Amino acid sequence: MNSKVFDRPVYLRERRELIREITCLEDAIDFLEEWPERDRDIVHDAALKTCYMAFDGHKPVKTGRNAIRSFGEKKGILVKSPSVMPWMIRSRSGGGRLSA
Numbered sequence: 001m002n003s004k005v006f007d008r009p010v011y012l013r014e015r016r017e018l019i020r021e022i023t024c025l026e027d028a029i030d031f032l033e034e035w036p037e038r039d040r041d042i043v044h045d046a047a048l049k050t051c052y053m054a055f056d057g058h059k060p061v062k063t064g065r066n067a068i069r070s071f072g073e074k075k076g077i078l079v080k081s082p083s084v085m086p087w088m089i090r091s092r093s094g095g096g097r098l099s100a
Contacts, residue, residue, distance in 0.1 A: 004055060006065045011079040012072045019079050025055045028068040047071035 010022040012031065022028050032048040047067040054064030072078035 004061055006061065008065075010065060010069045010072065012068075013077040013079055022068055025051055025061060025064045028064060029055060031068065032071070043071060043074050 004025040006023055006025075010028070012020050012022060014020045020027075020031060022031060028051045029048070032044060032051060035044055047070065050059060050067035051064045053059045054061055054067075069078065
């Protein structure tokens with residue numbers, strides 16, 4: 001098992017109709033790296049730095065999860081998981097599906 005996987009996913013609204021499932025530090029870093037440069041601020045910088053530090057083993061994985069969750073909360077894009085419908089989720093890690 002990958003030690004960089006979150007104990008619970010974080011769901012962030014990418015667009016009005018699309019929610020992204022963040023399941024690990026790599027997903028969190030990808031999401032933050034894709035964030036538009038014009039919208040980056042100190043909150044973004046702190047979250048990205050924390051996720052990189054957790055990825056490199058300098059902080060616990062849980063700290064990285066908390067950072068991306070806090071980022072989503074401060075930006076108003078955090079989605080509570082019970083209201084998420086499976087067809088709305090875009091998973092970067094494949095969601096466990098196997099191709100035939």
